[in-house]
Amino acid sequence: MSAVSTVAAQPARRRWLATTGWPLRFGLAGILTVGTLAAFAPLIAPYDPTALGLAGGLQPPSAAHWFGTDQLGRDILTRVLYAARIDLQIGTIGVIIPLIMGVVIGLFAGYYAGWPDAILGRVIDVVTAFPFLVLVLAIVAMLGPGLRNFYIAISLVSWVAYARIVRGEALGVRGRGYILAARSLGYSDARIVFRHLLPNVIVPALVFGMSDFVLDILAGASLGFFGLGVQPPTPEWGVMIAEGRNFIITAPWVVIFPGVAIVVTSFFVSLIGDSVSDIVRRIHAP
């Protein structure tokens, strides 16, 4: 109890910093750096991302081309930077749309329980019966390649994960005293669901969203690899790896740099996700 009051006595800002260690700050700084590099790619990148034949194909890293060039003589550093714009977008949109869909559906299913919940349960079972990538691939193959269709496919498939998480949490929280108290105060169902239930169940979904961000980039890369994602010549890390796979022995830098970009970005996002879930766990179990 005394620990609680000392924490409470501190200003809000310091309290927040005290509970967050270096991983969160490092992760946030890292993702901010990647974001800045992506945002200012046209200013930072030394070349045009689609300009062919610069100094010939498959040049190893050098002073002129830090990351070397690919088989068509394009500067890899430039393409990695430009690709960050697409991949961060894939991660972000690929998380936000399913997150919103899944959270709203999961909230109402969990709050009302009964038959809406039973229907949701069956839908979740059906969707999760398929491997994630197979289903995304099937939908994209049906709709045709391209980024927009990729987002549609991702949204149709990955909302169930969020819905399942939020539904479970909501089922647990709906029986709490404060939900009954909220009903006794004459609040509408929508107000109870969004103002009282949502803030109490959203955190696990957000934490999952962080790992889903990574998963979406990988899915985007995989689709790019199959030629169903981002279409060449637009640079995207997965597409770049796919294109470089024939030279993996003779010119490994073609695949290494976009690969490192994926790993580093994923690492930062995972750091944020893990720290957030740690903080939440600490708050919930005093």
Next chain:
Amino acid sequence: MRPRDALRVEALTVAFRGSGHAVVRGVSFEIAAGEAFGLVGESGSGKSLTCRAILRLLPRGASAAGRVTYGARSLLELGDTEMQALRGSTIAMIFQDPMTALNPVLRVGDAIAQVIRSHEGLGARAARTRALEMMERVGIRDAARRAAAYPHEFSGGMRQRIHIAMALAARPTLLLADEPTTALDVIVQAEILRLLDDLRREQGMSLLLVSHDFRVVAGLCDRVAVMYAGELVELGPTRTVLRRPEHPYTIGLMNSLPEAVTGERLRAIPGVPPDPGRLPPGCAFAPRCELAVDACSAAPIALAQTAAGHWSRCIRIDRLDEMRRGLAAANSARV
């Protein structure tokens, strides 16, 4: 001030679907405008469900029958939207456990302001001012600063004050208080009860106070009803019921209050309350009653008036004197 109304509960029955067992059976009482009415009984006697039935907030699977009116409105027949508008603004409820009745992620000032905004359509600033007033009124010092705190930063008693502030923020005319002090220690309990009493008088509110503890009800309520196994077994003016209880169960309940002064062993009522699925045919209390005779278990027993406004569901009231004597001894020791 809003028009004040009387709450009339007539033959209220709450049953669970599936098992079909009635846990509240034909409960009738009336609370006049501005009156404080107590409902006493042990856990599982149906007190809380009676409250929740009035607000139509029964748990899943339970349904209410009978008639509940507040003024001209028949609550069990009201449309869902009308009922929702009534909750909080006209009839409010406070719950037993202040540890769970507050949303952990809402700052308490916002939680109170939200009640005011949703019912009175006030702007954020005006609602906040009113919320701070309300916090001061329920005895939270330095309200402007404390409003920004979260529930976990308050003690149990303070949380119950905030819970009360929320319930009363939209100025209801009837307050249902379901064991509002059970989760609190004795000293805080007394403070909260005094606060409830002051607020009730100030706002001219009616109060339905539910408790398992006669002492809680005794100080606050004009009239009291005793509930056993889903039925009212006794109803009367608090003073009379305390002085001259007319039902063996009431006497047993009073006897079982812990009393530090006498140093006597607690006199518990032998046996346990009946299972709602296997109620005895006659008086539900007969199997535990020392005065029970065959007639008690033969047929259901009706509430009968024993004195003006004092009702009892017992056919052995002429034999209660002996039981009351023990009570008188305990009472005198208490005073």
